[in-house]
Amino acid sequence: MALHAGITSMNDLARAVRDEARRTGERRVLVLAGSPDATREAARSALSAAEVPLAETSLVGSEAFLNCERLDPVHAGTLLGRTRTAVVLDAHDSFRPNALGASVGAVGGGGLLILLTPPLDSWPERRDEFDETLAVPPFDVDDVTGNFRRRVVETVRAHPGIALVDADTGSVETDGLTDPAPRVRPGPPAPPADHEFPAAAYDACLTEDQVDTVRAFERFRGDGESTADEQALVVEADRGRGKSSAAGLAAASLALDGKDVLVTAPQYKSASEVFARAVELLEDQGALRGVDHEDAPQHLQTPAGRVRFELPDEATALPEDPDVVIVDEAAALPVRVLERFLDAPNVAFTTTVHGYEGAGRGFSVRFRDRLTDSDHVVTDVAMTTPIRYAAGDPVESWAFRALMLDARPAVDPLVEDAAPASVDYRRLSPADLLADEHLLREAFGLLVLAHYRTEPDDLARLLDAPNVSARALTHDGHVVSVALLAREGDLPTDLRAEMYEGRRVRGNMIPDVLTTQLRDEAAAVPVGQRVLRIATHPAVQSRGIGSRLLTEIRGEVAESVDWLGVGYGATPELVRFWDANGFRTVHLSTTRNDASGEYSAIMLDPCSEAGADLAERHGGWFLDRVASVLSDPVDDLDPDVARAVLASAGGTPSLDLSAWEWRVVAGVPGGATTFDTNPSPFRRLTLRHLVDPADPSALSPDEERALVRKVLQGHEWERVGEEFEFVSTAECMRSVARTVERLVRLYADDLTMEELDDR
Template structure:
C-alpha cells in the first residue's frame, strides 16, 4: 500500500507522526490495515491493536483496556472503532505512537459514522433517555478534524479512493543539538549527558535541590516531554549518594520509565546494582541508597523510611494523599498538563495552596519541548484540537472586572458550543478546573449526552463561570424496581444512592438536576459569581423539575458554599471518595412539593442514623466537616431523653457521672444542638469540635486531648462537662435544671 509507505517514510524523515484513516466496511479496513503495516515495514513487535478482536499478529487490547498503553511507546497503534469509539482510547492511542510511527484508524464510512450509534453512545443514554436520543456531534468533530489537519491520510477502502494523502513535505529532521550541562552541577556529568533537551537539563538541575531536606520540586509538562526520564536520572544520583528514594504513582506503569532511566544511568556508570526480578524493576539498591516503588497508600505509611519522595503523575492522586506525602523530608511532584493521567491545571487549583503552606521551599519547572517526536508534530496538534486537550479559560484581563452585576447568564445549547469554537474551549477549559481529572470522554458527554445541560455567566462574551448539570430521576416503575434490587442504572447518581443505600424506592420518581461541576475563573473568584450562577440555574431550570442537587467531597468551605445557596444535606457517604479523599455529601434544594417531600424524609432519616454512622464508619471524619454537614441538615432532631437519661447527662458537669456510663443520650443531645441550635453561640468552635469527636465519634480521650490541644486529659474532660451543662440548661426542662443545681 503505497500511501502507507510514503506516510511512514515522511514521518521518519521529519521525526513526526502520521495518521492513516482507513474508512469503509469492517473486513476491508482490517485487511488493508495488515497490508499498510507491511508496506510501511513496521514489525508486529512494534505494533499494538486496540479493538474488539485480535485480527493482527501483534499484541491486542480492547478499548476498555487502552490505558495499558500509558507510559509506553509503539511504532504503530491500530485503533478499530467500528463497534465503538471511546474518546479516552483515541487519546491514549495517539499518545503511545512514537516519532516516525503511524496511528492507523479503522472507521465506518466517514460520511455515515456520526449518524451511527455505537456501544459508547449506549453509555450516554442514561434513563429515561434511549440511545436514539444521543447525538453524534463528537464523532462529527473527529471526522471534520481528520479531514482538515495536516499529516492525516484518509482512504475509502470500499471505493479504493484516496481522499487525502496526508503528506506535508516537511523539512528533514534537524539533528538535535546536545544541551549544555550546568557548569556547577552537583549531579554526575553523565546524568546531563543523557538529557535530550534543555528542558530536561533544567528539570534534572531542579531535582538537585532534593539532596537537602526542606525542598520540593514541581515539574509540569505535556506527555512525551521526558519528565519521568528526568526524575529517573535524579533518583539515580540521589541513590548513589546514599539517599532512600521512595517513588509512587497511581499505577506502577506511570513510573516504569523512571526506573528504566535510573537503571540505564547505573549501567553507564558501571555501578553494581541490587535489583528485584520485575521488568522494569521496582527496587534498585546501590551504594547504601535505594529507589523503590510503592502504591500511594503504602507510600504514605512509609514516609519515615524515605529521604526523598517522587510522585509521578501527581494530578491523578487525591489531594489528601498529596498533602500526606508533604510529610517527606524532600518531595517532588511530576504531572501532566494536557493528558490522560490527570490535568496539571487542576493540580494547581486543588493542591498548590497546601504546597505553599508547607515548610518546603518550592522549585517549579515547566517542560515544553517534546522528546519522542519533533516539536512541529502535526498529529499532536490534531489530537489537542479534536479532543480539546489544550482547552483553557480565557485570559485573566478579559474577566478580571467581572461581578454579579456585570455578567450575563446564558444556557448554552450544543448548537451554541458547536457554532463557536472559542466559546467551547473556554467552557471546557473551566470544566477542566472543576475536577481533578477531565478526560476526552467528558468532551463527548458535553456534546452528545441527552441528559446534560450547560449554564454559564459571560463577561463581554467571555466565560467567567460555568456549570454542568445532569437530569436525574423521572424513572419508570420498572427502572426504579431494578435499581431498588441492586441493578446499576447509569447517570442517576442521587436517585441511585437514595434508593439502593437508603431503601427509598420512590426516590427516583421526582425529576431533578444534579450539578456535576461548577467553576469560576481564577481571576474572578470570591465575588459571588458561583452563587449568581446557581441563582440563574434555579430561575431557568426550576419549572418542570422537583429538585436541584449536588454530590461532592465535603470540606467545610464547600459545605458552607452550598448551604448558603439553599442546598441541604440528606446523605453522607460511609467511605471516602476515591477522587477527593473526602467523605461525599449529597445535598438537595427542593423546587416543588414532591422535591420537598423527598428532601424532608431523607433529612429526618439522616438525623435518625447520624449518631450511629458518626461513631462507626465516619468516626475519622474532620470534625469541622461534620459540624458543617450537620448544620446543613434541614430538620430539628428530637433528643427524646428519658427522665433517667437526663439525670445521667446532668450528672456529668459536676463529676457525679461519666459519659461512658451511657453515651447514647449525649449523642442525641449533641446532635440536637449541632443540627438545629437553639442558641448558635452557646458553644465555642472548639467545644463543638470536642462534642463531635467525643460524644458523636467516640474517639479515645487521649486522642481528642492531643488533637484539640488541651494541656491535659483532665482539662479536656472538664471542658466537655462545661459544654454538656450549657446544652442541658438550653434543652432540658425545669426538673433538669434542678438536677444540675443539686
Template sequence: MDIARSLRAEARRANERRLLVLAGDPETTRERAAAALDAVDIPSAETTVVGPEPFLDCEHHEQSRAEELLGRTQTAVVLDAHEELRPDAVGRTVGAVDGGGLYVLLAPPLETWPEKRDGFDASLAVPPFGVEDVSGHFRRRFVETLRAHRGIAIVDADSGTVEQDGLTDPPPSRPVPSPIPPAGAQFRPETYVQCLTDDQRDAVRAFESLQQDDEAVVVEADRGRGKSSAAGLAAGNLAAAGRDVLVTAPQYRSAGEVFTRATHLLETFDVEFVRDRASNPQRLDVAGAGCVRYAPPDEAALLPDGPDVVIVDEAAALPVRRLEQFLDAPAVAFTTTVHGYEGAGRGFSVRFRDHLSESDRAVTDVSMTTPIRYGDADPVEVWAFRALLLDARPPADQLIADSTPETVEYRRLSAADLLADEHLLREVFGLLVLAHYRTEPSDLARLLDAPNLTVRALTHDGHVVAVALLAQEGGLSADTRATMYEGGRVRGNMLPDVLSTQLRDEAAGIPVGQRVLRIATHAAVRSRGLGSELLSNIKAEFADHVDWLGVGYGATPELVRFWADNGYQTVHLATSRNATSGEYSVVMVDPCSDDGAALAARHGAWFQDRIAAVLSDPLDDCGPDVVRAVLRATARAPSLSLSKWEWRLVAGVPGGASVLDTNPKPFRELACRHLSDPIDPTALAPREERLLVKKVLQAQPWPTVADELGFVSERECMRTLGGIVERLTRLYGDPWVQEELDRHQ
C-alpha cells in the same frame, strides 16, 4: 500502499508522526491496514492493534484496555473504531506513537459515521433515555478535525480513493545536540549525558534540591516531554547516595518509566543494585545505599518506613487531600501533565499550589515544553490537542477581571451552540476541567452528546466566567426502580441510586431532578458571588419543571457551607471516602416541588436518626469541621427525647457526679441537636464544637482529642467538655434539669 510509504518517509525525515485514516467497510479497512504496514516495513513487535479483533500478528488490546500503552512507544498503532470510538482510547493511543511512526485509524465511511450509534454511545444513554437519544456531535466534530488538520491522510478504503494525502513537505529534522552538563551539578555526570533535551536537564538539576529536607519540586509538562524519565534519573542518583525514595502514582504503570530510567542509569554507575523484574519490579535496592520503591497513593500517603524523598508522578490525577499528606515527607516532588487524560495540570495548580505555597518548603518550579518522542512541530499532536480539547483553557484573566453578578449574562448553552463557537466550547470545557480532579476526553463527548446533560453558564462580555454541568435524574420506570433497588447497575442517576440502594427507598427514583455534576467559577473572579448567582438562575429556570435540584461531592467545610447557603440540605454522608476526591461524599438536595420536599424530608429525618451512630464507627475519622458543616446543613432539628434518667446523667457530668462513658447516647443526641440547629449559635466556640464532634460523636480517645485540638493536657480537655455540657444542658434542658445541674455545682 503508496500513500503509506509517502507518509512514513515524511514522518521519518521530520521525526514527526503521521495519521492515516482508512474509512469504509470493516474488513476492507483491516485488509488495507495490513497492506499499509507491510508496505512501510514496520516490524510486528513495533506494532499494536487496539480494537475488537487481533487481525494483525502483533500486540492487541481492546479499546477498554488502551491504558496498557501508557509509558510505552510503538512505531505503529492501529485504532479500530468500527464497533466503537472511545475518546479516552484515542488519547491513550495517539501518544504512544514514536517520532517517524504512523497512527492508523480504521473507521466507517466518514460521511455517515456521525449518524452511526456504537458501543460508546450506548454508555451515554442513561435511563430514562435510550441510545437513539444520543447525538453524534462529538464524532461530527472529530471528523471535521480529521479533514482540517495537517499530517492526516484520508483514504476511502472501499474505492481506494485518496481523499487527502496528509503530506506537509516538512524540512528534515535537525540533530538535537546533547544537553551540556550544568556547571556545579551535584548529581553524577553520567546522569546529564542521558538527558535528551535542555528541558530534561533543567528538570533533573531541579531534583538535586531534594538532597535536603524541607524542599519541594514541581515539574509540569505536556505528555511526551520526559518528566517521568527526569524523575527516574533523579531517583537513581538519590538512591545511589543512600536515600530511600518512595514513588507513587495513580497506578504503577504510570510510574514504570521512573524505575526504568533509574535502572538504566544505575547500570552506568559503579554500584551494585538489585531489581527483580519478575517477582518485585516495583522495588530497586542499591547495595550499601538506598532504594527506589513504589506504593499506591493511599498507602504512600502514610509514608511507610519513613522515606527520605517522595516522588508523586501524575500528581494532578490525585485529590488535594491526598497531595497534602505528602507534604509531611522530608522532601517531595510532584510531576504532572499539563494537558492530557492523566489529569488536568491547571486543575492541580489551582487546587494544590496554594497549599504548597503556604507550607514551609522551598519550592522549585520547572516547566518542560520540548517533546522527546517526536519533533516539536508534530502535526498529530496539534490535531489530538484540538480534537480532544486537551489544551482547553478558561478565558484570560484580564478579559473577565471586572465580572460581578450585575455584569454577567445567564446562558443556556446547547451542544449546537458550543459546536458553532469553538472559542466558547474551549472556555466552557476549560472551566469544567478545573471543577474536577480528573477530566478525560470522554467528558468532552458526554458534554456534546449525552441526552441527560445540559450546560449553563455566566458570561461577561461574551467570555465564560462560571459554568455548571447538569444531569437529569429520576423519573424512572417501575422496572428500572426495582432493578436499582435490588442492586442492579443503572447508568447515571447517581442521587436516586444512592437513596434507593444504600438507603432502601425504592420510591426515590420517581421524582425528577437536575443534579449539578460540576460547577466552576473562573479563578480570577472567585468570592464575588458568581457561583451563587449561577445557581440562583438555574433554580429560577428549573424550579417549575423538576422536583429537586441536587449535588454530590467530596465534602469540605467550605463547599458544604457554599451549598447550604444556596438552599441545599444534607440528606446523606457516605461512610467511605470517595476514590476521586479523597473525601467523604455528601449528598444534598434543594426541593422544588411537593414531591421533592417529601423526598428531602424523609431522607433528612433518616439522616438525623442514623448520623450519631455512624460518626462513632465508620465516620470516626471524618474531619470535625466537615461534620459541623454537614450537620448545620440539615433542614430540621433532630428530636431531643431524653428520658429523666438520661437527663440526670447528662446534668451530673459538669460537677463530676457522672461520666460520659456510662451512656454516650444522650450526649450524642444533645450534641447533634445543637450542631444541627442551635438555639444560640454563639453558645460554643468553634474549638468547643470540634471537641463535641471528636469526643462525644466520634468517641475518640482523650489523648488523641487533646493533642489534635491543642489542649495542654487531657485534664484541661475534660474540663472544657464539662463546661460545654453545662451550657448545652442550660440551653436545652427543662427547669427541673437545670435544678439537677445546680445540685452538683
C-alpha cells in the same frame, strides 16, 4: 485534493507518511475508513509497508486481528507513560475519547497513529458501545447524538499531518504530507557548571527542560531528618516532554549517592521509562549491582543505594522508610493516596498538565493546597519542550484541538470586571458550542480548570449525552461561570424495583443512592437536575457569581423538575456554599471518594411538592442516623466538615430526653466520665445544637470541634486532648464538660436546671 507524486496506493502512502515522520521527528495519523474487515486488513498492510515491527505496535480495540499487544479501549490508559512506534486504534465497536487521547500520546516521533473508522460520512450517525454508556435511563442509545464524532471527522479532514484512505476502495482521499522545510536540530544541552549529580546524567538529557528537572532533584541529596529539610518537587509537563526519563536519571543519581528511592505509579508500565533510564545511567557508571528482572526491572541495586517500585497502595505505607519517593503520573492517583506520601521526607510528583492523565489541572485543583500546607519546602518545575517528537508536531495540535486538551478559560482582563449584575445567563446547547469554538473552549476550559478529573470522555458527554446540559453566565460574551446539569429520576416501575434489589443504574446518582443504599424505591420517581459541576472564573470568584448562576438555573428549571441536587466531596467551604444557596444535606457517604479523597455529601433543593416530600423524608432519616454514622464509619471525618454538614441539614432534631437522661447530662460538671457511661443523650444534645442552635454564638468553633470529636465521633479523651492541644487529658475533660453544661442550660427544663444549680 491533489496527491504527491508517486502515491498510487495505500501502501505507497503508508511508506510516505512514515518516511516523513521519521525525517522530521514528528508523528503522523493514518485514517483508514470503511468496513471493519477492510480497515483491519488495510492496517496490517500499512504496518508492513511502513516497516513498523509488531513488537513496537499496540492495538487498542475489541478484536485481536494483529499479532501484537492488544488493549481494550476502556483500558487504553495503560499506555500512559509509554512510547510506541505505532498505535492502531480500532474505533468500529467503541470510540472512546479517552482511548484516543491515550493512543495519540503513546506514539513517539517518527511513529504512526492508525485510526480505523466506519465511513466518515456516516460515522457520526452510528452508535457504538461508548454511546451506550451515554444513554443513561430513562434514555436509550437512539437519544445519543454524534456531535463529538462529527467534530473529530471535521478536524481529521482539515488538519495537516493526517492521511485519509477509503479502505473499501483503496483510494487515497488525503495524503497528510506537510513537506516541512529542513530543520536544524538543536544541539545537546550543556550540564550546569556546579552540578552535583554525575555529568553522565546531564549528558543523557535531550532538552534544557530535562537538565533543569534533573537539577531540581539534587535538593533531595540532603538528609531530610529535620522539618526544614523536608523537600517536595512538582514537575508539570505536557505529554512527551521527557519527565519520566528525567525522573529516572535523577533516581539513579540519588541511588549512586546512597539513597533509597521508592518509585510508584498507577501501574508499573507507567513507570517503565523511569527504570529504563535509571538502568542505562547505572550501567554507564558501572554501578548496577543487582536487577530483579532484565526486561521489566523493578528493583535496582547500587553499591550504596537502590531504586525500587511499589504500587501505590503498598507504597503509601513507605515500606522500609525510603529516603526519596517519586510519584510518576501523580494526577492519575486519588488525592487520599497522594496525601499519604507527604509523610516521606523527600517526595517528587510528576504530572501531566494536558492530556488523558486527568486532562489538565486535576492534580492542582485538590492536592496543591494540601501540599502547600505540609511541612515540605515545595519547588515547581515546568517542562514545555517536546522530547518524544519534534516541536511543532501537527498531530499534537490536532489532538489538543479535537479533544480540547488545551482548553482554557478566558484570560483575566476579559472578565475581571464581571459582577452578578453585569452578566448574562444562557443555555449552552451542543449546537451553540459546536458553532462557536471560542465559547466551547472557554466553557470546557473552565470546567477543566475547576475540576480534578475532567477528561476527554467528558467532552463527548457534554456534546452527545441526552441527559446532560450546560448553563453559563457570560460577560461581554466571555464565560465567567458554567454549570453542567444531569437529568435524573423519573424512572419506570420495573427499573425502580431492580434498583431496590441492588442494581446500580448509570447516570442517576442521587436516585441510585437513595434507592439502593437508603431503601427508598419511591426516591426514583421524582425528576431532578443534578449539578454535575459548577465552576467560576478565578478572576471573579467570591463575588456571588456562582450563586447567581444557581439562582438563574433554579428559575429556569423549577417548573419542569421536582428537585435540584448535588453530590460532591465535602469540604467546609463547599458545604457552606451549597447551604447558602438553599440546598440541604440528606446523605453523607460512609467511604471516601477515590478521586477527591473526601466523604461525599448529597444535598437537595426541592422545586415541587414531590421534591419537598423527598427532601423532607430523607432529611429526617439523615438526622435520625447521622450520630451513629459519625461514631463509626466516618469517625475520621474532619470536624469542620461535620459541623457544616449538620448545619446544612435543616429540620430540628428531637431532644426527647427522659428525666433520667437529663440527670445524666446535668451531672457532667461533677465528672466528665459520665460521657462514657451513657453517650446517647450527649449526642442528641450536641446534634440539636449543631443542626438547629438555640443560640448560634453560644459555643466557639473550637468548642464545637471538640464536641464533634468526643461526643459524636467517640474519640478517646487522650486523643481529643492531643488534637486540641490541651495541657492534659484532665483539662480536656473539664473543658468539654463546661461546654456541655452550657448546652444543658440552653435546652434543659426547669427541673434539670435546678439540679444543675445545686451542684
